[in-house]
Amino acid sequence: MKNVNSQFSMTPHTVPRFDIKRHQTKYCTIEGCGKFTRAGKTFCSNHIEHQPYVQRVLGRIAEREDEMALVIRKGTRGVDVQGVVAKEILDYIRVHGERTTSKMAKEMSIEKDIVMAYITVFKRRRLVRLGKTSRGIIVVKVA
Ligand SMILES: [Zn+2]
Numbered sequence: 001m002k003n004v005n006s007q008f009s010m011t012p013h014t015v016p017r018f019d020i021k022r023h024q025t026k027y028c029t030i031e032g033c034g035k036f037t038r039a040g041k042t043f044c045s046n047h048i049e050h051q052p053y054v055q056r057v058l059g060r061i062a063e064r065e066d067e068m069a070l071v072i073r074k075g076t077r078g079v080d081v082q083g084v085v086a087k088e089i090l091d092y093i094r095v096h097g098e099r100t101t102s103k104m105a106k107e108m109s110i111e112k113d114i115v116m117a118y119i120t121v122f123k124r125r126r127l128v129r130l131g132k133t134s135r136g137i138i139v140v141k142v143a
Pocket of ligand 1 (some may be wrong): 029
């Protein structure tokens with residue numbers, strides 16, 4: 001009987017070694033919070049926005065919105081070719097190949113006027129080419 005027990009008691013020793021590392025209890029570092037966190041994170045779910053990754057994502061969202069606001073105000077003069085929106089649109093074209101601006105706008109959830117402004121600038125800089133479908137609809141292609 002003693003043997004069986006000691007055999008069972010071996011299991012928690014071997015398995016959790018890895019588990020303990022993963023689920024090490026950590027507490028939220030926000031002053032006055034002290035809630036324990038998931039998966040050893042530095043912040044609890046209430047303070048998740050302090051997580052560096054979340055900060056970066058939020059930063060990128062703000063940047064994206066600022067860039068688009070500028071295009072709405074200034075049209076093609078507001079286009080930042082090095083910006084996150086420009087990169088997003090160019091990546092989209094590279095991945096999907098030929099696309100109409102309407103479809104691009106819809107699939108990327110960007111207003112069509114904004115897409116048009118970017119495409120106009122990209123075309124000027126020869127980053128994209130424009131073509132037409134048999135029905136005369138303009139399509140954007142990789143340059
Ligand atoms: Zn917290």
